[in-house]
Amino acid sequence: MKKSPKVTKILSIDTSCDETAVAVTHEARILSNAIASQAKLHALFGGVDPTTARREHKKLIDPTLKDALGKAGLDIEEIDAVAVTVGPGLAVALEVGVAKAKELAKEHKKPLIAVDHMEGHLLSPFAKDEDGNFGVDNPQFPALGLLVSGGHTELVLVRDFGDYELVGQTLDDAAGEAFDKVARILDLPYPGGPQLSRLAQKGDSKAFKFPVPLKQSGDLNFSYSGLKTACLYEAQKLGKLTRAKKTDFAASFQAAAVAHLVDKLRRAVLKYKPKMLLIGGGVINNRRLQTEVKRLAERFKIPLHIPFSNSLLTDNAAMIGVAAYFKAKRGDIVRDVQKVERVPDLTLEAPVNW
Ligand code: KG4
Ligand code: ZN
16 A cells, blocks of 8 residues: 655645635644635625635735745645535535645645535634634543534534534534524624624523524524524514614524434434544634533533634634644545545535545
């Protein structure tokens, strides 16, 4: 068997949605984490517009690449490998990053590592700062991952690096999507999740009785469409909302949305008895969610690992570099660069093998 090349310094790219992201990592240490956000442009559409995403990624990829290498103080020739998110995500957006990564790997004769965006979120708590502070040092398996983002809501049983079982996932909308949609019902500007959660901090979470989804289902799946519809009907019934009512509405929705996540996490902990919890994804920025997850971890005396910076929760390329480092360690490097392509519906249970 051919021995894998030693890979420690990685240039990673993520263009899975509406952020053009490029990072340089050294093992799990972040040397730079450049992000060019397109959020303002997509706000005009009230959501991610695929044509705009593709155009902007194409425009922003080279400057962001230069930015990431510059901040890391490295030349591309000093990099050991190139990593890229191949999925899941928006096809036309993924394509831009994948094409750039293939081009760089070929031109500079560097190994290529194909990464699942969700493995990036899952392993984001392993990221360390430039000096090697923070990040998980003694991983304990099995671990349980709770990944909550705009596109996904997943509970992942982690038996080891690269050995993942999806034990729960959303049957319809993702949690972040529900936050964004309810924010829209409340006339908050896109992306609404963070705005809604800011408003919710001041509100009375018991003012409205929104149902916690799937309490009796007995499984570990999620569903947000019923809660979203309940919010829509309630808002239609109320008509124009005063600022105070909006605040209470946001707090009540948030309470139900968070209770749903924590309820399923608790069930998964009881079922799988994990030795550590890994938490990632943009919705983890939500204060109430963080507080409740911390409380649960304390109650069950399980070490809880959250990325050391909020910039590692929302989409970024440093988490892709960290996941790529662990992939390289297990020899999981692309053998045939030509075959690499975007896989919009990639899942952690069926990894790519090129
Ligand atoms: O992980 P992420 O950056 O992108 C995806 O991979 O989807 O997550 C973005 C999602 C958005 O839906 C956004 O509204 C949500 O995370 N989000 C929040 C908060 N901050 C970001 N949702 C609730 N509370 C927040 N504080
Ligand atoms: Zn994401």
